[in-house]
Amino acid sequence: MTSWYDADGHLSEDMIADFRQTLLTWYDESGRTHLPWRIDKEPYHIWVSEIMLQQTQVETVIPYYERFLAELPRVQDLAEADEEVLLKLWSGLGYYSRVRNMQKAAQQVMADFDGQFPSTSQALQTLAGIGPYTAAAIASISFDEVVPTLDGNMFRVFARLLKIDADIAQPKTRKIFYGIILPIVDPERPGDFNQAVMDLGTSLMSAKTETFAESPFARFNLSYQDGTELTFPVKSKKVKQVQKFYAAIISEKDGLLAYQQRPKTGLLANFWTYPLVEFDSWDAIYDGVFEQFKDAKQLNITPVTHIFTHQKWQVMLVQVADNLDTWTYLSDDAYEALPQTTLQLKLQAALKENL
Structure with missing residues (x-):
């Protein structure tokens, strides 16, 4: 040997x-x-x-x-x-x-x-x-x-x-x-x-x-x-991944869709996505989002899932009648000119599939 x-x-x-x-x-x-x-x-x-x-x-x-x-x-x-x-x-x-x-x-x-x-x-x-x-x-x-x-x-x-x-x-x-x-x-x-x-x-x-x-x-x-x-190699177990739950708001005004810029720090910093509202659980979205917005309608049954290193996001697409001042409404061409995240591309694909 x-x-x-x-x-x-x-x-x-x-x-x-x-x-x-x-x-x-x-x-x-x-x-x-x-x-x-x-x-x-x-x-x-x-x-x-x-x-x-x-x-x-x-x-x-x-x-x-x-x-x-x-x-x-x-x-x-x-x-x-x-x-x-x-x-x-x-x-x-x-x-x-x-x-x-x-x-x-x-x-x-x-x-x-x-x-x-x-x-x-x-x-x-x-x-x-x-x-x-x-x-x-x-x-x-x-x-x-x-x-x-x-x-x-x-x-x-x-x-x-x-x-x-x-x-x-x-x-x-x-x-x-x-x-x-x-x-x-x-x-x-x-x-x-x-x-x-x-x-x-x-x-x-x-x-x-x-x-x-x-x-x-x-x-x-x-x-x-x-x-x-x-x-080999010897490796202790990783820290459990944290799950996050969001509603992605689909709001239309004059043929334009609503977007919101993410905060300057944290995941997806400064990127534009559909407005994202966080909830404590997938079930909580059903109660919370329909209380916050008018004529809310769930679009996808299967959540859009996106994995970060220590977080797993599950996102429900929710179509609403509201038009909020904190949202920015953009044409498809205007949004396509902006840098896009993989999560947003997934949400766009899910929206196209479920509308």
């Missing part, structure tokens, strides 16, 4: 060298080197891709990435862009605070770094919206800094390879993994090493995939060797 450790209990230099060579050879032959953000090492390109890839699958990101760079090819363009342009380019990706922070960071790059990205992970973390993972990705890929990119894939891969049983849901565990993985990162190709681990974690060592005997990584995988692979 292969071991990562020498007689003194330290990571074996020979094993590390063997693993690096095996990993990078596999990456060169089987990795996703064709992805558009892997064509070059331009930090702006790497940064845009990494922010887009947060909470979003690769296949979804590709057209957004290409459209974003076609419209805003330089960090200066992003720094100077109108917010509506940004939100329109981001529409459908969700988590809109990401793109707002990107613009803040672009403005910092222009003002504080003379238009050039900082070259170390530590300095990159001074930019808005850039945390340890994104900073490490940019620094290792664009500037060859030897630093691991600790994300879910890297946690899973090395937890299984080395049987690390620290709970990855605990913030303190990051330091444990960082200390173990840092000396394993290839000093000649740190960016490729990190991207190879990511590809490994989404393919041969994905969450539900068990290592097969012919895998080039079987001999490095201590958890595979003793049959405990799927017990």
Whole structure:
């Protein structure tokens, strides 16, 4: 049975060298080197891709990435862009605070770094919206800094390879993994090493995939060797998702529909949606909304559901006769020109289906 450790209990230099060579050879032959953000090492390109890839699958990101760079090819363009342009380019990706922070960071790059990205992970973390993972990705890929990119894939891969049983849901565990993985990162190709681990974690060592005997990584995988692979990584349960219940008000005046701008803070900040009224439960909508509005009519039996990280929204479409001064009435063309959220697109589809 292969071991990562020498007689003194330290990571074996020979094993590390063997693993690096095996990993990078596999990456060169089987990795996703064709992805558009892997064509070059331009930090702006790497940064845009990494922010887009947060909470979003690769296949979804590709057209957004290409459209974003076609419209805003330089960090200066992003720094100077109108917010509506940004939100329109981001529409459908969700988590809109990401793109707002990107613009803040672009403005910092222009003002504080003379238009050039900082070259170390530590300095990159001074930019808005850039945390340890994104900073490490940019620094290792664009500037060859030897630093691991600790994300879910890297946690899973090395937890299984080395049987690390620290709970990855605990913030303190990051330091444990960082200390173990840092000396394993290839000093000649740190960016490729990190991207190879990511590809490994989404393919041969994905969450539900068990290592097969012919895998080039079987001999490095201590958890595979003793049959405990799927017990790693150790992760405590997530906090239960909070449910929210809303009535989306459909009000018409002179052929125009009612909209309302969301508050400046919170989920969907500053976006325009149908007026949303919150209730304590789905059943409470039936009592409350019909008391508040004239001639209220429920349009959809099945709620429109939208998932945020820690919240699940369920929305009922309610057609009313009221016209309130706090609502803004817009034509379809006028509204289409505004940035739209995925939730609003769902509501529009449900309205079309139920009218």
